[in-house]
Amino acid sequence: MKRMKRIMALMLAAIMMMAMSVTAFAAEGAGTHTLTVNAKGGQDLKGQTINLYKLFDVTESGTTESKNYAYTVNTATGYKDAIKSALGTSFTGTTDEEYAAAVLAIGSNDSTEVQKFANDFTTYALKNSLAATATSSKITESQTSYDFTGLDAGYYLVYVTGGKEIQSSLVTVDATTNTVNLKTEAPSIEKTADKTTVNIGDVVTYNVKGVIPDTTGYDQYQYIIHDELSTGLDFVNDTTGTALGEAATTVNVKVAFGADVTDEGTAPTTATLDSTNKRKMSLDLSAWVKANQTNNKGKEFTVTYYAKVNKDAVVTEKNNAKLEYGNNPSDTTTTTPSEAKTPTYPLDIKKINKKTSELLAGAKFSLYRTETDAKNGENAITVTGSNGNYVVDPASTTTEFESVKSIDGKGYNLHINGLEAKDYWLVETQAPEGFNKLTAPIKVTITKTGDAEWKVSKDGVEETDKIIDIENSTGSLLPSTGGRGAIAFAVIAALLVFGVAVSFIRDKRKEA
Template identity: 60%
Template sequence: MRKVKNSIKKMMALCLAAIMTLAMATTAFAADRIKTGNLTVNVNEGNTLKGQTIKVYKLFDLSVSDTHYAYTVNADYKNAIATALGLSKEATSEQLYNKLAEYKENPSGIQKFANDFTAAALKAGTAETRTSRKLGEVTEYKFENLDYGYYLVYQTGTKEIQSSLVSVDDVDVTVNLKGQAPSIDKTANATTVEIGQVVTYTIKGTIPDTTGYDKYTYKIHDTLTEGLDFVKDAVGTAQEGTSYNVSVKIGEGQAETKAATLSGENNRIMTLDLSEWIRNNQNSKGQEFTVTYYAKVNADAVVQTNNSAHLEYGNDPENTTTTTSDEVVTPTYPLDVRKTDTKETLLAGAVFRLYKNETDANAANEKAIKVTGSDGSYVVDPTSSNMDMTTKATDDSKGYNLHLNGLAAGDYWLVETQAPDGYNKLTAPVKVTITKTGDTEWKISKDGGNEEDKIIDIKNSSGTLLPETGGMGTVIFTVIAVVMILGIAVSFVISRRKRA
């Protein structure tokens, strides 16, 4: 009996030990769960974290018990926190906490503290608690296993410092970033263009905050297609050499000239280094600036004529960020004509001129669009003295036998000044309308009717000869009459001789 009791006691002791071990493990596990959490940082709408770095600073340690929270200042950042709050460096953890608590109903005040602390930490080179390093094409980043605490979240390279504050007091916490990465917006003063036209390009950007950076790179890159050439001014003065002047202006202030560099085939790549200019204008950080320059449409322009610009920036010259290219499309359009007779036979030798207004077209004067080319293929050329376009006999399987390239969208009037031999020319101008429907899409109409194949069909008719006076018909009758009269006279003479 005693042995049985001893056995029961041993079993109970073992069970109690197991329970205590499990309880301790559970407590330890719960304690671990309480100590750390994950912080997910989301980018704000319309932005990306590509090429960005996120830094977090644990300003206060945090302990949590049910609904009770206790904050203790992080000694590593105590002085910077006090400075940002306008308090003495001797301020206690409680005093710092109380000062921050006063901003609970003051969003602008707490935001100012966050930004001031960030600026001070960057200038002093204060190390962050944790960093994401440079990110790829993502919209969020998760910091795992952060100690519970009150954190400041800073996204590097933004237009201006806009840090966020968040308490990591649970397993998973989320914060949304406020800062925006630098970007540029490019526009043109025309939506469609004509060969020979000068296009004014404007790039808008915002001067970024370079606080805390010893170096900062800010370069604008612009690439033209073959249909465009950089020129000096709005009247199209030819550019010479690789040093290219552009105009830069902050807000409504005075414009200044900055030298860009041209490179690539036919100098169609522009690089504008504004790194030093950005650093020297930090008193205007957050303000908009504009860059203005010019390009001329050349004879190689097509519907896809465009150019694109992108920004290269960052505080590490060896590891910069490149933004997505901002493309501006300024298409130029062709006008194709199919000249036939009423039997759909292509006709060569018809001569046309194209006018920009109906009055000049009706007068068939010398104000037609100037062109260069031959054999049914022409391009708009404001420097030419020729205005005549002649159809050819074949269409090269393209469906037309007269092609003109380099027109902007709009209304035109096509005038036939000379018809092919043996055919009647048109008696009135044909109205042609080119309409842009997309970056690379357009439609053509003739006298208000849409041409699905984008080809203007022009037909000429021919007829039989009309009757004329004094022709061969009268002469033959006269000859016959004379012959008949002579015959009668001869017969009369012979008859009288026989009677004699």
């Protein structure tokens, strides 16, 4: 009997150990999965927030060749209602098996019907504030994938906030590592300019192109364009460069579709200027985007506005526009800025003595846009400045700029800033004192070679240092007939005459 009790005790202990090991095995499978979410091709996840909704818990059995899956609806509040809503009014099931069977019957992978189910579930979840199973923080770095770790096995829906349209993805997480490729495309804008290089005083027309996002399923949607000009540009109200008033709070813009689209809402005609920086503006198109959902979602539109190049413009002149968007006003995403580059270039001149290479001050020049104007002395480019440093200034009446002895730290002694890339003709209007003036215009060519790169040539020959060398000559005295030799002969002659006179006087005295 004692022996039997001992055997029974051992068997009970073994059973308990087995039970514990089974429990441990089940626990090990729970919360150990990873899901890698990949951005749609060419997209970036920076600024995005990713939400996971677990529709079903999944358990599996069987071998690798033949596995069996059992699904149970997520018991978290609202999930059963969300799935039922997405399945449509024709679904009347009540059990987990019926829910799973209905989803299975929707269609094949990536079918239109399955995508509609995913989008309808997301719409319901957003409208009813369904709590996500897992949520990423807003992604702050530029990356193309994101890993969710510690997930339970299940059937998940992946949703990225604020997409151009709701395009959620479905995936079963049932292995150590799983991957899903997003279908969601983030909104974006592109800014362009009507000029590739500019003169100071030019008015640049900027166009920002975007696409009306599909906001179906969103109670609200933020769509705001932010633009910031660099210090070399100022907002103006039209192509003629009408300046903003001192107390201006807005700047004129034009928002329009292509010719084949009718605007269903009244588009804004002004953008709001920043209260402390008049080179920043914001254009809130949120209401207009919502107004154009019926017929125009997915269609391209253009925002047009203007800026004038000022005296502070430089070669690296650029400005940018970025889009702030999202279905949650307190958690919006801002796109990487789209830059439009409109560089302006300097003309640097090294005025030197041809014989000694000494820098020469006092040489005056004028610059022309055509050879004909240069030869006729008409329509010279106007400038302002002094001490060898000048800028193009359309409002000025000064057409000459003058070299100095030196400009500290520079390899030139005359500088003119604010020219676009093109041909110019440089005319010397006055040579330094004691030097010969140039008799013909010099052709100067500025060529853009990159966003911040350019080259300069003189009469067709590139100046590798981007400095135009201009030499002045001074010569020996020209021959004359009144030189020192004639003077010497005159002196000798005078002395001879004086000697003869003295001798004559002496002889007269002796005779007397």
